[in-house]
Amino acid sequence: MDLAISGRTAAVAAGTAGLGFASAQALVEAGVRVVICGRGRERLDAAVARLGGGAVGVECDVSTADGAAMFVDLARERLGHVDILVANGGGPKPGNFAALETADYLPALQQSLLSVVAMCEATVPAMRERKWGRVVAITSISVRQPIANLILSNTARAGVTGFLKTLAREVAADGVTVNSAQPGIHATDRITQLYGSSPDAAQLGIPAGVVGDPADFGKVVAFLCSEPARFITGAHVPVDGGSYAGLL
Secondary structure (H helix, E strand, C coil), X not given: CCCCCCCCEEEECCCCCHHHHHHHHHHXXXXXXXEEEECCHXXXXXXXXXXXXXXXXXXXXXXXXXXXXXXXXXXXXXXXCCCXXXXXXXXXXXXXXXXXXHHHHHHHHHHHHHHHHXXXXXXXXXXXXXXXXXXXXXXXXXXXXXXXXXXXXXXXXXXXXXXXXXHHXXXXXXXEEEEEEEECCECXXXXXXXXXXXXXXXXXXXXXXXXECHHHHHHHHHHHCCCCCXXXXXXXXXXXXXXXXXXX
């Protein structure tokens, strides 16, 4: 399928590895000029080299609202404007209700909610002026089905989903779509930290029988950024091998 976005520009946050990198790679393959960010120069340069000539890297930490806004400013400097925003970032630390305190929630909200709000504030107004734009946030299947021992992530991701749904309705008439992709368990560093180097799909309740491939996830993100997906907005798409058991 021709995604019809060749020549567009994209800012992909936390794009040096995992699902962020896979999303950047899928966009580059579709002909999009991409800026990614990372916190370490060495890892950033390695990711840009793997992505090829359609990518640029900027050193930036998007775990706070200020850092997230800075990333968009840096991307705009290199691209001229940003047509596509892929809002992404590392998840908050694990823990359950009994193990955490109120003070633990503010950093989690900064990292996984307010950073997304800041990136949208920095990109969406100009998208509305140009009458074209795509926002795709990488969140988590935990929005639909909370994951044990990840109460901070469950809480923050639910908040950002409410924000995105509301924003989508406000900007739809301006040619800007706002969606999220909700990953289940994919073969990423985050999953290795939580479940070990060889997670068992059956034990983790994945009906597809395998752990997800980040490259496949990236293609879902790229599709949501495409012209054929222009009538999809306010959607939150589970990409989880059937793990979510609910009807809605």
